[in-house]
Amino acid sequence: MSVLVSTTYGQVEGTVEDGIAVFRGIPYAQAPVGPLRFRPPVAPEGWTGVRPALAYGAAAPQPRPDGAVGDIFSPGHPTGEDCLSVNVWTPDPGASGLPVLVWIHGGAFLFGSSADDLIERGAFARSGVVTVTINYRLGVDGYLFVEDDPDGGDYGTLDQIAALRWVRANISAFGGDPDRVTVAGESAGGTAVCALLAAPAAQGLFARAIAQSAYPDPLLSQESGRIIARELKERLAALAPDLDSVGEVRELHPEYVLQAVKELFEDVANRDAARYGPEIAAQMNPLMPVVGGAVLPERPLEVARDGRLADVDLLIGTNRDEFRIVFALGMMSVADELVDALFEATFPGRGAEALKVYAQDRPDASKVDLLAALETDRSYRVGSTRLADAHAAQRPGSTFCYRFTWPSTAFGGAIGAAHSVELPFVFDALGTPMAEALTGPDAPQRLADDIHRAWVAFIGTGDPNHAGLPEWPAYDGDTRPVLELSPDHRVVANPGGDELALWSDTAASGA
Template sequence: MSDLLVKVEQGLLRGAVVKSVVGESYIAFKGVPYAAPPVGKLRFKDPEPLQPWTGIRDALEEGPKCAQFNLFTKSIIGDDDCLYLNLATPSLTGSRPVMVWIHGGLFSYGDGGSDIYSPDYLMKTDIVHVGINYRLGILGFLQLEHEAASGNMGLKDQIAALKWLKENIAQFGGDPNNITLFGQSAGAVSAQYLLLSPLAKGLFHKAIMQSGVLSVPWAYVSEPLKMAHRYVAAFGKDITDQNEIVEYLRTIPAHKLIEMQTKISTPEETINLVLPFGPTVDNKSMRPLMPKPIEELAQKGIDVPVIIGYTAHEGAIFFSRDFQPKYAKLDKNFEASALRPLTAKAPSKAAVILQEIRKFYFDGKPVTKYPAANYARYIGDLQFIRGVHRMVDIQREKKSPTYLYRFAYDSPRSVTKIMYNVDEKDVIGFGVSHAEENPFLFYPSMYREHVKMEPGSPDQMVSDRLIRLWTNFAKTGNPTPLIDDLITTVWKPVTKATKNYLEINEELFTGEDLDEEMCETWKRIEMVSNTSSERFHPGRS
C-alpha cells in the first residue's frame, strides 16, 4: 500500500494503491466527505456544503454507515454523521467515464461500501467508480409537509454527492462530462427521481436502473404526515405541531429512532412493502426535489440514454427465513392481505381482481403461501416487474434510447440467496431472485468465503459479460458497440413499433415483447382496480 495525495475544493486527501481480488491494483479514496455532517440542528435538514479542512485528511478507511437496521447482522448500526463516498480509479491522470453506484435497501438500509459492493471487478475496465452513502429511513425521509422537515433529505444527499463529484472528479482521473448513475432496487428508483428532479439537472448523463422505477408501488410514501404522527405516538408523545416534532426527535439518539422505526409497521405493511419513510412530493420545501405529483413527472419520461430491467424471478427474495414469521401471522386472512395493494382503492371490484390473480398465478385456486413459487411470482410481478414494463412503455415514445433486459442466470452458487437468507427449499427450481445480478458486478467482501469465480466458468463469463455491457454503456451510451466472443449479439433499444430486449444468461439472447402474457394480465387488472392505469398510462400528459 502506498500513499497518494489529491487536492479537492476543500483540501488535501490521502488515498492509497490497493490490490484487487482479481489481481490488479487500483487507487482508492475511502470515506471521503461530500457534505457537512447532518448532526444536531442539521438533523432532518437538507445537506449543507462541506467546510474546508487544513492539512491532509486521510481517505484510507470507509466512513460510518448511515443509521439503519442491518439485515445481515440483525443489529442497529451507523449514525447521523454518514455522508461519505468511496472512490476507485485506475489512475489520477486522464479523463475516464464515471459510474456512480446508488445502493438499494427500500430507502431503509444499505451503504456504498465494500461489504457488498467492492468495485474490484469493475476496476478491470477503464472507468472511475464511486459508491455513496445517503441518509435512510426517518433520518433521510421524515416528511411533515412543512419546512421544518420537508422530506427527501436522502435523495438530496445523493445530489450533494453528485455536485461534489462534478467539481472534483477530474482530480481523480474522471470525466465530469460523462457520469452514469447506476443503482439497484431503491437505488434504481433514486436514479429516476434524480433524472426527473430540477435540482439534479446537468449533474449526470446516463442511467442504469436495475429492478426499480417510479411506477413500482413502494417508490413513494403517499401519506407521510399520518405515518409521522403514528411514529411519534409510538414514543408516547401526543405532538402534532411540526416544529415541536422535529425538536423532540432531535433529542433521541439515532439508534433509538431506528429501533422504533422497525416496530411501527404491521406484518401486512411489511409484506406489501408499505414504507414508513421514503420519497414524497416535497412542495413545502424551500428547494423542492419533487415539486409536482410523482405520477405527473413520471409521465414525462426520461430524456437521457437508460438501461432498465429486472431479474427473472424477483419475488423469490420474499421467501427469506426472516419473512416466514410474518407470513404465518397472516394465515387467517392471507388472501385479503396479499391483494390489498390492488383492492384497497376498488373494494367493490375485489372479486373480479381476485379472479384474474387466481387465474394467472394460481390455476384458479385460492391464494395461499403454498406453493411458494406461485406467490413469489405474483409478488415479484406486483412489486417490481409490472412497474418496469409500464415505465418502458412510456420510454417507447421518447427519442433517447432505452435498453430493456432480463437477468436470468441462475448460479448454482448464489451469493445473493446466502446474503438474504432465502430458504432455497421453498423456491427450489424457481430461479433468479431480486438483486442476484449484483455479485456479478461487485465483489461482496463480507461473503468472501462464498465467492470464487473459476476462470472460464459460467459464473465468470456472466460476470465478464455484464460488466462489459454496463461499462460499454457508461463509456458510449451503447451497451454493444462491438460484437466479439464475449458480447455475441447486438442489443437494440425499444422503439414505438418493437419492444426489444436482451436476456442475460449463460449466453446472450435477444427478443421482442418480454413477458407479454404477464403484461396483458396486469393491464386487465389495472383497468378493473384503477390503482395505476390512471397514474402511469403511456402517452397521457
Template sequence: MKFGKRIVLFNLFVMNLVDQPAPEVEIEQGVLSGKISPDGSFYEYLGIPYATTNSSTRFKAPLPPPSWKGVFKAIDEVDLCPQNSVFGIIGTEDCLKINVYVPVYGKRPLPVMVYVHGGAFILGSGGKLLYAPDYLIKHDVIVITFNYRLGALGFLCLGTKDAPGNAGLKDQIAALRWVRKNVAAFGGDPDNITIFGQSAGGTSVSLLLASEATTGLYKRAIVQSGSSLSSWALNRQPKWVASLIVKELGHDTNDPEEIYEILSKTSFKDLVRTKPARPLDKYLDTQLLHLPCVEKYIPGVEPAITDLPINLLTNKPKTNVSVMYGTTSKEGLFVISKDDDKTVKERDEKYIFASDLEFPSEKQAEIEDNKVRQFYFGDERMSMKNILNISDMFTHLYFEVPSILESEILMENSNMPVYNYYFNYAGGRNFLKYITGFKHESGACHADELLYIFRGNLWPFPIRNKDQQMINWMTKLWTNFAKNGDPTPPHDSQELPVRWSPSKKEDVKFLHIEDELTMGRTPNPSAYRLWKDLYNKYRKKYVDIY
C-alpha cells in the same frame, strides 16, 4: 545471499500488510491522500465528506462539505448512516461520505460510474462489503459509491421548512453535485457520468431521473430492479406515517410541528430503533414506511420531487439521458422468504393490488381483484402450497411490470436510447437466493445480479468458470454503456456474443441474460398485459397529502 533473499521476501510481505499511498489529489475542500488497492490496479480514496449533517439539520437537505488544512487521509471506510443491524444500532449521524476508485492506468479523462446502494431505504452503505469495485475498474472506468441518510432520518416528510421531506434523496443529489465538481481532479470526465443503482438504489435512480434538481448532473442511468412507478416507491401518507413513529415513542399527535419538536429532540439511536407497524388495510402494500415523498412547495427550499414521478416523467422528461432498465426473473423469492401460514392468510384477505390504484366503486375493485386472483391462483386461495405463485405475483407487481412501464414512458417522451434486460442466470454468486433459502429454484432472485458486477467481500467463495464468464459479460455491458451509451458497440463483437438492440416505441426488446446472451421479447407477456391494463385504467395520477 540467502539472507538477502529473506530480506526481500520479508519486505514484500510487509508491503502487503501496509497500505501503499496513492497520489495526492487536490479538490476544493483541500488535499487528499488515498491508498493503492491490494492488487495494485487502482487507487482508493475512501470516506471523503461530500456534505455534512447533524442533529441541528436533521430532516433537511445536507449542508456543504467541510474544508481542511494539511492532507486528509482518505484511506478508511467510515461509519454507515444510522440503521438497525444484528449488532443493534450502528452508524453515526454525520455519515455523508463518498468513496472514489480510480484505475491506475487508462486514458484520461475516464468515464465515471456513480452507484446508489439499495436496502429498502433503511439499510446499507456504499462500502466494499457488497460493492467492492474490482470487476468494473478493470474496464477503465472510475467507480464511486457513497452513503446517504436512511429511515426516518432520510425520509421523514412533514411538509414543513424543518422537515420538507426526501433528505436522503437530497443527499444523493449533493453527492452527484460533488462528483460533477470534483471528479476531474481524479482523472474523471465530468461530462460522462452514469448513475446506477439496484432495488431502493434503482428506485432512487428512477426518482433522480424524474427530479428537476438533477438536470445536467449525469449523462446516463441504469435502473436495476427498481422504478419510481412501483407501488412501494413513494410514501403517499407521510404525515400519517410520522404520527405512527411518534406514537411508538409514546406521543399521540398528528400535528406536523409537534411531531417535528418530538423527533428533533429524540436521539438518533432511539429514532432508528423505533419500528411502528403499518396497520393492516385492504390493499397489498408493503410494510415499508420510510420512503420518498412528493414535496410541498416551501419558499426557499429546493425540492427533490414535486409531483408523482409518472407525471414528471411524462410531462418534463430528461430528453438528453439514455437509460438501461432491468429486473431479475424471480424477484419475489426475496419478498416471500419469511412467509408462513399466518402471513399468507393475512395477504389472502386483501385485494391483490396496492393502494396506488383507485377504483370508481368497491364492486369494481372486487371484480378486478377476482381477475388477478384467477390469473395467479385459479380457483384456489393463497397458501403455502402455492407460495411460488405468490412470488411470481410480487415479481410482476413490485418490479418487472413497473420497470417496463417506466421504460415505455421514456420511449414515448424522449428520443434517447432505452435498453431493457432480463436477468435469469442461476450461478454460484446468486447470493440472495442462497441466503433466503431458495437455492434450488431456477432463475435469479432479487439482487442476484450484484455479485456479477461487484466483487463484494460478502461472498468470498471461489469463482466457477461459468460465473467468471458472466462477470466478464455483465461488467463489459455495464461499462460499455457508461462509456458511450451502447452496451454492445461493434468493436466488442468478439467479446460479447450478441448485439443488444435498444427498445423502440411499441417494440420493447430485451436482452435475456442467462447461460447465453440472447435478444428476445417481453418476459411473462400475459402478466405484463394484466398489470398494464389495470394501471392504465386505475392508476392514481394525483397526490393530495397536505
C-alpha cells in the same frame, strides 16, 4: 503506496491497491446533526494540509434487519451521524476523460452502505471506469415528511444530489470526465435513480442512468408522508412520553427511533390499508422519497409520460423472481388458502383469471410461488416497464431493458433469480462472501464477464452491446425487446406480456 489528489475542499491522501488508487471517506457535506438535522445538506468546510482518505466513513444510522437479510446486507463497518461521504476508485488519477459510475446503495431506504465486499473488488475501476460510491441519510433522517418544509421527506434525495454536485466539481481530479457520469443503483438505489431522473435540481449532473430492480411507481404522496409522521410520533410518544417531537427523540434517544422505525416497517408489511392507506399498504415501505415538494414536484412516471425526464440514456431491468427471497427467507409468510384472495384483491372481479394467467407458464409452481410472481410484478416489473415505455417514447434509441433469469443455488435453490442476485455479476465479484451468500457456490463466471462488460459498455457509450452478447436492441414500448441475462442470453419480445397486460388498468403499487 500513497497517492494525493486536490479537491475543491483540500488535498486527500488515498492508497494504491493492486494498481487501483482508492480514496475512502471523503466528506461531500457536513454531518447532518443538531440544526442541520432535517435540513438540506450543507457543503463541508475546507481543510488545510492533507486529509487522510484511508478508511470508509460511517454508514448512516440504521437498524439491523433480522436473519439472513441482516447477515448479507448490514454494513461491515460502523454507523454514525457523520455519514455524508464518498469513496472513489480510479485506474489513474493522472488520466483525463474517463467514464464515471456513481453507485447508490440499496436497502429499502432504511439500511445499507457505500462499501461492501462486492464494491471493494474495484472491478469497474479495473475496467477503466472511475467509481464513486456514496452514503446518504436513511430512514427517519432521510425520508421523514416534515410539514411546512418544502424539502420534507426528501433529505436523502438532496444528499444524493449534493454527492453528484461534488462529483461534478471534483471528479476530473481523479481522472474522470464530469460530462460522462452514470448514476446507478439497485433496489432502493435504483428507485433513487428514478427519482433523480425527475428531480429538477439533479438535471445536468449525469449523462446516463442505470436502474436495477427499482420500484418507481409510486413514490409516496405527501398525505402518505403525513400518515407515517403521525404514526412515528405516536410510537415514539409511548417510548419517550416526556418529549414532544420526533426531532427531540431523535436527538436524545436515537435508539428509540431505530426501534420504532424497525417495528413500523414490520407492521406496514401486514398491508393494513385502513390504517396506512392503500399507497403505503401496497408499497410496504413507509420511508422513501415523497412527491409534491420542491425536490420532487411530480412522480417520475408523470414526468416521463409528459416527456420531461432527464435527457439521459437509460438501462433498466428487473430479476425474474425478485420477491421469492421474501418468502424463502421468512420475511413474510402467507398460507396457500389466502393466495386466491390476494389475487382477487389485486384484480377485483378478475382474481381467478389472473391466477390462471400467472400459473400457465409456471406449471410446477406452488400457490406461494405464484404470489411471489405477482408481488415481483407489483413491486418492480410493472413500474420499471412503464418507466421504460415512457423513456423510450421520449428518447428513442437510448433505452435498454434486461431481465435477469439465472437461478441462484443459495438457500437450497429456494430463491431463484431473486432480488439482488444480479449484483455479484454486475460487480464481477463472484466468490466473495457476499456474492456466495446470494448466488451459492460455483456461479458462472462467464455470465459475470458478460454482464459486467455490458454495464461497462453502457457507462462508456450509452450502448451495452459487446461481442459476448447477442445483439441487444434498443427498447421500444410497442415490441418491448428485453435481453434475458442468463448463460444462454436471448432477446425476448415482451416477456410475460400476458401478465403485464393484467396491470394495464391497475396501479402497480396501489396509487
